[in-house]
């Protein structure tokens with residue numbers, strides 16, 4: 001049967017099981033919008049295309065499915081670029097459909113023409129310009145396949161207006177045929193055996209887990225292997241939640257997980273940074289060893305043999321030299337390793353590990369994460385701890401970027417995968433609020449909370465309208481310090497307290513702003529108001545913006561000064 005491109009678009013999306021599109025119309029895609037009411041796919045009209053990209057990203061991170069957004073050509077397309085780059089850096093599966101001027105006009109500087117393929121090439125997994133309607137269903141099939149397989153990532157599909165208007169027979173390819181693209185899923189058994197032998201002999205091993213565990217759904221395997229070899233575990237920011245910070249004791253009460261060290265890196269815990277520097281074997285699983293983790297690379301993990309599992313071969317030995325590389329899906333590799341250890345368990349491993357855990361426990365005790373909550377000013381860490389306490393940790397937390405993001409990583413105890421959605425690789429202010437909207441679309445009945453700074457929230461605050469108009473009951477907790485807090489802290493420590501450009505006085509009244517948008521606004525000025533404000537917000541099934549006026553000059557500690565080794569932490 002002959003169908004128009006716009007119709008084919010929706011038929012393909014249905015085949016892929018798409019339930020929601022985040023989008024914003026314009027001339028180049030109006031044929032798709034004209035077709036939309038005939039199809040049972042929900043469209044969320046955003047207020048800025050950057051919001052659409054982050055919403056698709058938040059939906060994808062929360063659910064594990066591919067997020068979809070649809071925008072027009074030119075400025076509509078360029079407005080998504082920050083969202084595309086954010087998803088690319090954090091390996092998030094997403095398909096971004098952009099409108100394009102009609103094919104005969106491409107290259108003529110036509111109205112609202114932009115080379116979005118060229119612009120996004122360095123920050124997509126792949127990008128397609130569909131020049132002929134006969135290619136459309138194959139391209140869309142491939143785009144979804146590429147986005148979700150191997151190392152996931154964003155794919156851009158650029159759709160010229162005449163292609164959307166043209167007609168052809170609709171057939172959805174059953175299989176994808178991309179000869180140049182064959183991600184290695186199954187880990188090489190010989191390499192797994194080598195890892196097994198290195199781990200068997202280790203005296204002071206450390207598991208370093210990252211977002212790859214969450215992507216490959218292998219938290220249970222991680223927990224099992226840590227138990228089998230009795231190794232402590234640390235995570236990158238992207239890995240938080242993949243290993244439980246707390247576990248139930250015999251009476252079912254939650255206790256700190258003795259194997260858990262907290263996050264590693266620039267704002268990592270003292271024990272995690274010391275352990276990674278003293279370990280004799282570092283077992284990296286689904287991590288990138290990026291510079292926020294390693295600090296001064298020449299002094300990183302001087303004593304350790306490094307084992308590294310990653311589905312992306314190009315990330316192995318990219319930043320640190322790896323002794324045992326394993327290319328493959330984390331789940332597959334860990335399952336193979338578990339079979340080896342179950343076949344021949346490590347006898348007396350607890351005794352062998354005792355000195356290592358004695359050392360770790362001394363580090364934990366010597367330099368715990370702390371803050372002092374007095375009677376006068378609200379400490380930002382206190383708000384985060386209260387959110388954790390009142391939700392029992394059972395919420396989807398998104399963050400913006402800044403001090404509040406690092407305090408969330410430090411003070412919210414994540415026990416489950418996909419419970420923290422944050423921009424790790426790109427560090428995108430303005431990510432958290434639209435991402436929360438996307439996550440809430442995936443899980444309408446869960447509590448979704450964006451922990452924000454007063455700077456970041458203003459980068460995509462217009463999406464409050466999207467939340468209100470679509471009854472999306474996300475909560476935002478603004479830790480309002482009237483500063484761009486992270487730059488301010490760097491200026492205090494490394495730039496002679498020259499605070500040029502980091503003071504945010506003059507922000508709007510967030511409570512009134514929330515009300516103007518039709519949302520609920522709440523404020524806490526004093527420590528005793530924090531809990532009542534949170535309780536009230538969590539009861540309301542509407543978007544709520546909470547403004548917590550927090551102590552202005554609180555710092556995030558530990559901090560590894562830029563360029564230093566990660567053992568050179570400033571502790572307060």
Ligand SMILES: Cc1ncc(C[n+]2csc(CCOP(=O)(O)OP(=O)(O)O)c2C)c(N)n1
Nearest residue numbers: 402403404427429453454455456484485486
């Ligand atoms: C789009 C963007 N611009 C600039 C930065 C650099 N930057 C990182 S944190 C930060 C300040 C964030 O301030 P705020 O949201 O108020 O959070 P706080 O640090 O005070 O918790 C800035 C400007 C960034 N990460 N992203």
